[in-house]
Amino acid sequence: MRLKLKYCGNHSLEDVRKTMHSRADYLGFIFTQKSRRAVSPLQAADWLDQAGPAGHKQIVGVFADDPMDLILKTARTVRIDVIQLHGGESPQYAAAIRKKTGIRVWKAIHHGASSLNEMRLYEGYVDGYVIDTKVAGQFGGTGIAFDWHQVPLYTEEARRQGKICLIAGGIRPENVGDLLRYGPEGIDISSGIESNFHKDSKQIRKIEEKVCGVYDQTAAD
Template sequence: MTMTKPYLKYCGAVTKEDVECIAQSQADAIGFIFAPSKRQVHPDDVNYWLTQTKCDKDIAGVFVNEKVQKVCDITKHIPLNIVQLHGDETEEYAKEIKQQTGAIVWKVFHHEPNLKETLEKMTAFAPFVDGFLIDSKVKGMRGGSGKAFAWEAVPVYVQHAKRLGKICAVAGGITPETVSELLAYGPEAIDLSSGVEENGKKSSAKIKALEERMLNDVRISK
């Protein structure tokens, strides 16, 4: 069986060097965090880095319970292709963002041992978003924990998203060492932040190692 390469997103770029590093990688998307976190960046900086770097990736912005107007402003300013909602946003809010920005909208859910709850949330949000991202649940953290959830659940999420006609990304604890194990569960998209960092900076060596492993496990289908 040949798998196609999952959609690959490197998130949490915080410097021009990070942007250059990701721009030269095989990633499909680069992500910036506009919510309070150790990787929060200012939209003006992001705009500057992107004008200075030839980066032909999809550009994603991560928001947590942000005012609709601010999300719209940043989306236009940069411009973002993907708006990732990482908070307690409602379906109504997601609908508003989708209508006003015209961007691709991903809603993030945290893996719960009771899968049914998350699957029900996915169904509820499906009319208003384009995709889902399942991340590990770590007390007091919205994401970027570097912890993996039980990946046996990945096929359940992926199949459910497919039934809803949406893409489903997986985040949390993915590293060059663990990516082969995750790929066995058939994720459609993967999202990494700390997994490709060395001392808080994106590492081209780690990115290269991850991509080599990934390409060994999948056949690229053009």
């Protein structure tokens, strides 16, 4: 099965047009105001309308310790397929969001000594995971990678739960080949496909040449 691609942090119409014409499976929009890539629901909805049909691509709305009212309002404004919780939300809060919206929920887990135990706490409450790098005082999109030797452990735990698991943090065309050696199910990229803080078609193409090339060859074998 081909590795899943999520391009996150779209924050302009041009960003959306570039990622919409990519091989990404998921397009991410950050609605929490804690991020410098934050956008409003109305902006995201307008850009998606202008960019045309999403086809097979699914839209991910990213929040971090935001009020439930904001998440519900956003879900009514933007056609969201997945809600990603990137803060300290409890398993019970995640389950409540899933119940009220009827939308799949992913939980971001910051890599650390207790990360696998944290994943187990969310078992049965969420539909997937994003493993990211923890940087004090920053929300995400830092461009810093964690120790990818741990990736197989996260992938194995997610598979045991029957859930998807994406790896995020510091993934770029120059190092994505190193990550692929550890067999991730999916990768989540934001700053790694940007130049001057905007999505870059050349960087996207470089990522996809390496990701799709490696996995297509594996399928051929």
